[in-house]
């Protein structure tokens with residue numbers, strides 16, 4: 001018996017078509033976001049044959065080159081566009097934690113499904129637990145008894161080892177390594193290629209700079225950089 005909860009399977013299913021082939025079950029998905037991260041999420045969504053990604057919306061109504069699906073309008077109009085297309089399922093393919101959370105909460109408060117994008121090249125322990133709307137991308141590892149909260153991104157080649165707890169809307173950037181028994185508070189950004197030693201607690205809203213090695217607990221809201229990681233002061237921003 002697996003304890004894993006896969007948001008992918010929480011949406012209502014319909015019979016339908018994908019790439020001209022009749023599918024047993026089709027989940028019609030609107031992608032929110034049309035940049036590079038959205039492209040990666042789209043490929044992960046299409047790894048699940050029951051997903052039919054109908055189109056995307058973006059901040060300016062435009063797509064990054066080569067997105068491969070139609071951009072149907074602006075993200076502020078996502079609900080109207082979804083209603084016209086008879087969609088109730090969304091993937092919030094936005095790397096920025098604050099904006100991803102804003103869309104995720106708005107959609108779930110209105111009763112919509114925020115679906116997960118899980119690459120077929122991700123490695124998930126049978127005892128890990130995934131909440132809804134997570135993005136687990138190629139080469140990512142989520143190891144035994146680790147809990148991943150709503151809307152979390154475990155990006156390319158990042159690993160989260162055993163018994164970790166990752167709060168909602170955290171972004172674990174490409175190439176990060178997180179040791180066992182680590183707790184990460186909601187909304188933290190764990191920057192590209194950083195390392196977090198086992199057993200530490202990283203507070204909510206923390207930013208760990210790219211390449212940092214975190215050797216001590218980090219208080220909520222701090223930004224730490226370097227080896228070993230030390231706090232720096234910086235301007236507040238959404239980026």
Ligand SMILES: CC(C)(COP(=O)(O)OP(=O)(O)OC[C@H]1O[C@@H](n2cnc3c(N)ncnc32)[C@H](O)[C@@H]1OP(=O)(O)O)[C@@H](O)C(=O)NCCC(=O)NCCS
Pocket residue numbers: 095155173174190191192207208209210211212223224225226232234235
């Ligand atoms: C930590 C970070 C958020 C700081 O951004 P910022 O507030 O714009 O900071 P600045 O670029 O103004 O740098 C402030 C100081 O910290 C240093 N610094 C910034 N990032 C650093 C890092 N990752 N490692 C070491 N030092 C760093 C700068 O050299 C600068 O030092 P100085 O004051 O002596 O000149 C950013 O550099 C970073 O690492 N972001 C991670 C991005 C990421 O991984 N995103 C996910 C992509 S998928």
